[in-house]
Amino acid sequence: MKIDWAALGSVFGVSLVVTVALVGLFTMGVVGLARQEAAVARGGSAAPARIGAYACFALCAAAVAYGIFLIVA
């Protein structure tokens, strides 16, 4: 019996890092949009918040696309 600890370890590490990074990115996007809405409601403009939010979402979408690529490949 040979347990592939290296594979298990890399699954552990990759899952941890990717999950936290993705959730963090997406949360920043969501929060950015919410701040931007709040700013607009107050009559100001918050273009940087909006652009940042869209950048976050774009990165998340890229991650999802990579996920689909992994499933298909």
Add this chain to the structure above:
Amino acid sequence: MEHITLLLAIVVVTALVFDFTNGFHDTANAMATTISTGALKPKTAVAMSAALNLVGAFLSVEVAKTISGGIINESGIRTEVIFAALVGAILWNLLTWLLGLPSSSSHALFGGLIGAAVMSAGWSSVNGGTVVTKVLLPAVAAPVVAGLAAMLATRLTYRIGAGTDEKATAKGYRAGQIASAGLVSLAHGTNDAQKTMGVITLALVTGGVLAPGSNPPLWVIVSAGMAIALGTYLGGWRIIRTMGKGLTDLRPQQGFAAQTGAATVILASSHLGFSLSTTQSCSGAVMGAGLGRKGGVVRWSTATRMFVAWGLTLPAAGLVGAGAEFLTQQGTWGVAVVAVLLIAGSGAIWLASRRKPVDHNDVMNEATDEVATGRTPVAAGGPAVAAEPAGVVTTAIAAVSPPPTATALAVPLQRSEAPDLTASPIPAPVSAVAVSDPAPVATV
């Protein structure tokens, strides 16, 4: 020759039934949290999951060449052994569904295969080391990996999102959750529908219909995809309820973190060479997300029942598989008896489920839910399904498993529910209604 053809037909149908229970059982993995946080309506969620499962079945061309991944020696396997293994897996899937417990369908299939192979060819046909590395270790690792990832992600999302309006952000989290749930469904379709195609193809090869090493015919791909999609669409609402509400209470952030964690773990594990069970990853992620929120709780009584079911999956499916294989060895009548027992057992479990049906209308219903999650003092500790009279389940098991050992095995499961059975949860909602609404009491 006719006899072999009939047997093959039975095996193909049984494999499709297993595929169906697989979809049925695993809808919860992708959609339980999506439904419980309100990201999608129950029917919409299962329809989306079913569609993605169907797509997934057609996506991958790499068909599983082995059904057990090296756990048993498949070179001399007979068609009857596959049949017996499927019977064990189906019955365990149905029983855990009746109890509302998420458990791995693949492990049930492995268990059935091990039991049937041991009965057929002795212990030497099982590769013990592979059992440890492919079943036991992943069962421990999956919930830990997914749980830790989801817990840290939940903490992070609460920290970053602190101070924002929860209503404004909930929509965003729900959208993200739907995307992760879609990935889980797609991955499930490619993995598990392939597994059934592998089983059917192997049966056709052992039956001499296909040449060894050939790819599955189109009808196999189509029927396997349809079976898993249909099972997914009908939705194992009992398991969805346990995962979505029974283990913990999820808010949109947590649901998103849990589902993303589960999707990441499933994809990472299947592509880094250490395969983890989808069900166990998702359950672990849900619990981790539950622990990640301040003040969040995990209902450990429900979780413990789930862990017990995971531990029992391999031996229970194995015993039924072994019993079924013992009968099929007796000849044609034995195969017929097993087929009848399978139908009778499934029917009994289905009838037992009708006593307290759970469908898309009340899957997240608070009234039934209180009983389900054991939040009322009277029903403390167990889902509503535990209230099923012990006799029903025991007879169901007794009816479906020829060897007495399988009945004995069910005893610990029953025993763990014994307190719930004595403290019947049924009066709980009644008394709650009586307190909140005195009018009916007065009229009565």
